[in-house]
Amino acid sequence: xxxxxxxxxxxxxxxxxxxxxxxxxxxxxxxxxxxxxxxxxxxxxxxxxxxxxxxxxxxxxxxxxxxxxxxxxxxxxxxxxxxxxxxxxxxxxxxxxxxxxxxxxxxxxxxxxxxxxxxxxxxxxxxxxxxxxxxxxxxxxxxxxxxxxxxxxxxxxxxxxxxxxxxxxxxxxxxxxxxxxxxxxxxxxxxxxxxxxxxxxxxxxxxxxxxxxxxxxxxxxxxxxxxxxxxxxxxxxxxxxxxxxxxxxxxxxxxxxxxxxxxxxxxxxxxxxxxxxxxxxxxxxxxxxxxxxxxxxxxxxxxxxxxxxxxxxxxxxxxxxxxxxxxxxxxxxxxxxxxxxxxxxxxxxxxxxxxx
Amino acid sequence: xxxxxxxxxxxxxxxxxxxxxxxxxxxxxxxxxxxxxxxxxxxxxxxxxxxxxxxxxxxxxxxxxxxxxxxxxxxxxxxxxxxxxxxxxxxxxxxxxxxxxxxxxxxxxxxxxxxxxxxxxxxxxxxxxxxxxxxxxxxxxxxxxxxxxxxxxxxxxxxxxxxxxxxxxxxxxxxxxxxxxxxxxxxxxxxxxxxxxxxxxxxxxxxxxxxxxxxxxxxxxxxxxxxxxxxxxxxxxxxxxxxxxxxxxxxxxxxxxxxxxxxx
Ligand SMILES: Nc1ncnc2c1ncn2[C@@H]1O[C@H](COP(=O)(O)OP(=O)(O)OP(=O)(O)O)[C@@H](O)[C@H]1O
Ligand SMILES: [Mg+2]
Numbered sequence: 012x013x014x015x016x017x018x019x020x021x022x023x024x025x026x027x028x029x030x031x032x033x034x035x036x037x038x039x040x041x042x043x044x045x046x047x048x049x050x051x052x053x054x055x056x057x058x059x060x061x062x063x064x065x066x067x068x069x070x071x072x073x074x075x076x077x078x079x080x081x082x083x084x085x086x087x088x089x090x091x092x093x094x095x096x097x098x099x100x101x102x103x104x105x106x107x108x109x110x111x112x113x114x115x116x117x118x119x120x121x122x123x124x125x126x127x128x129x130x131x132x133x134x135x136x137x138x139x140x141x142x143x144x145x146x147x148x149x150x151x152x153x154x155x156x157x158x159x160x161x162x163x164x165x166x167x168x169x170x171x172x173x174x175x176x177x178x179x180x181x182x183x184x185x186x187x188x189x190x191x192x193x194x195x196x197x198x199x200x201x202x203x204x205x206x207x208x209x210x211x212x213x214x215x216x217x218x219x220x221x222x223x224x225x226x227x228x229x230x231x232x233x234x235x236x237x238x239x240x241x242x243x244x245x246x247x248x249x250x251x252x253x254x255x256x257x258x259x260x261x262x263x264x265x266x267x268x269x270x271x272x273x274x275x276x277x278x279x280x281x282x283x284x285x286x287x288x289x290x291x292x293x294x295x296x297x298x299x300x301x302x303x304x305x306x307x308x309x310x311x312x313x314x315x316x317x318x319x320x321x322x323x324x325x326x327x328x329x330x331x332x333x334x335x336x337x338x339x340x341x342x343x344x345x346x347x348x349x350x351x352x353x354x355x356x357x358x359x360x361x362x363x364x365x366x367x
Numbered sequence: 368x369x370x371x372x373x374x375x376x377x378x379x380x381x382x383x384x385x386x387x388x389x390x391x392x393x394x395x396x397x398x399x400x401x402x403x404x405x406x407x408x409x410x411x412x413x414x415x416x417x418x419x420x421x422x423x424x425x426x427x428x429x430x431x432x433x434x435x436x437x438x439x440x441x442x443x444x445x446x447x448x449x450x451x452x453x454x455x456x457x458x459x460x461x462x463x464x465x466x467x468x469x470x471x472x473x474x475x476x477x478x479x480x481x482x483x484x485x486x487x488x489x490x491x492x493x494x495x496x497x498x499x500x501x502x503x504x505x506x507x508x509x510x511x512x513x514x515x516x517x518x519x520x521x522x523x524x525x526x527x528x529x530x531x532x533x534x535x536x537x538x539x540x541x542x543x544x545x546x547x548x549x550x551x552x553x554x555x556x557x558x559x560x561x562x563x564x565x566x567x568x569x570x571x572x573x574x575x576x577x578x579x580x581x582x583x584x585x586x587x588x589x590x591x592x593x594x595x596x597x598x599x600x601x602x603x604x605x606x607x608x609x610x611x612x613x614x615x616x617x618x619x620x621x622x623x624x625x626x627x628x629x630x631x
Binding site for chain 1: 447
């Protein structure tokens with residue numbers, strides 16, 4: 012027998028086809044990573060002043076190459092904001108992916124279980140009553156309060172689900188109860204607040220990347236650095252979880268423990284992001300959706316892709332928020348929804364049709 | 368070899384299985400588990416594979432006391448296929464089966480792993496389904512994929528809960544043939560819950576009858592497939608015939624339970 016006839020691509024076996032798909036998916040993930048990097052660079056280079064990209068890159072390389080003012084603009088304003096968009100987007104993307112996984116529902120997002128409502132209430136309490144959950148918070152009062160209440164909500168969630176057995180229904184029901192409770196409390200705070208306080212609350216909730224500092228960036232990086240490796244380490248178990256509890260348990264997975272563990276990490280990611288930049292919805296829902304459409308739900312591809320999709324959405328939103336009207340930066344939460352929705356819809360429409 | 372001593376199982380306070388004891392289920396033999404709906408066949412499988420909290424009694428598989436093993440060791444020794452698996456996951460048939468192979472190992476998929484999955488797909492003749500999402504397959508096709516996932520590793524015991532319930536005649540025979548050969552070749556303990564008595568009679572070496580959570584009978588197929596046992600177990604009237612070829616046939620005649628057609 013000679014190998015004159017080349018059958019490649021015609022009669023490839025299932026394994027070849029799979030390996031090819033897997034390779035294609037890795038490439039998609041890497042391309043996405045490159046696009047995210049490009050978007051962050053664009054975010055840094057764009058803004059009032061119209062400095063050429065080459066100058067910006069010089070300054071990124073050597074802080075003082077183009078004078079103090081450009082150095083301040085790049086290092087103190089634009090770079091932190093661009094990186095915050097990157098990190099928060101990544102956090103929300105990862106949190107959304109794992110929330111959808113543990114709730115076995117692609118419609119879940121990091122804020123499904125009331126964390127954002129609790130955080131908003133915490134922030135409003137700080138704004139209106141000056142009340143602080145964590146003593147001596149000082150200027151970080153609103154941030155720590157939002158974070159504290161977000162964690163409080165997740166703690167109530169863990170405690171009750173642990174008590175009643177960790178299943179999806181309990182988690183969702185308790186989460187919804189928490190969301191309604193904190194929303195009602197938030198409304199109460201708004202009712203009692205003065206006009207300026209009310210304005211402050213509304214602005215806080217809209218979300219803004221302008222509250223960034225280098226120390227906040229460091230905290231975000233550390234938390235991502237803790238959560239992502241754990242998600243990756245659990246990748247087979249998380250993938251198997253989507254086959255249903257019974258199947259996952261028959262594979263030796265301690266489903267309850269896995270859920271609680273993931274819930275803690277997801278809560279941490281979402282609590283930190285809400286506390287730092289306010290409520291930025293949509294990313295945690297749509298980032299994972301885009302990832303799922305492009306690389307499926309094998310967590311080895313799904314998780315990194317969700318991270319990059321989340322990061323890209325927020326980074327692009329950050330660019331657009333300062334491009335619409337020069338000199339004005341629109342609230343980022345608003346922009347993400349406005350630009351995200353059309354893009355998302357186009358993806359949904361492009362997806363292969365289901366005939367049912 | 369599997370030995371069960373005084374197995375009882377319950378969901379919370381609701382007791383389902385009571386005091387099931389089986390001296391010995393030999394490896395290399397295919398055991399059919401039969402019995403009416405809701406009598407505890409699935410519960411029996413779940414209890415053995417360690418998925419039920421309220422389990423009492425002793426189960427020993429090849430010298431290991433199953434109740435003392437951790438859940439991941441159990442999952443390596445026992446492969447349990449639940450009666451129905453529903454998923455909306457965006458995973459292809461290939462990925463689902465691969466998961467059955469790789470679920471406790473590192474995350475690098477080697478060429479030989481993929482080859483092994485391909486082999487199972489070829490054995491079950493479902494190669495053409497490998498790239499489709501599991502949720503987009505027909506009921507029977509999905510069942511074949513779950514069977515592929517269940518048999519891809521070589522565990523010490525296979526517990527399959529109605530693996531042929533959605534399959535056409537050809538696939539029923541193919542899957543049962545495969546299970547029979549697999550059981551012999553790998554010398555494993557295989558139990559299959561079945562409602563199709565003819566299929567059970569044709570393929571099982573031993574039959575285990577569960578009714579109302581109790582073990583009603585256990586023995587070689589010819590001894591269990593007797594008119595009186597089947598009639599009593601299911602509340603039906605059947606005729607059990609043995610063909611000249613040795614094949615046992617169960618001919619249903621009628622249900623003994625009065626149908627309340629007047630309520631229609
Ligand atoms: N999760 C559960 N919680 C409470 N009771 C249950 C649960 N699962 C099953 N049962 C009860 O246990 C009994 C045995 O159920 P099981 O699923 O073992 O029956 P089965 O013999 O497999 O029936 P079938 O032939 O219909 O599959 C039934 O009465 C059922 O109502
Ligand atoms: Mg059953």
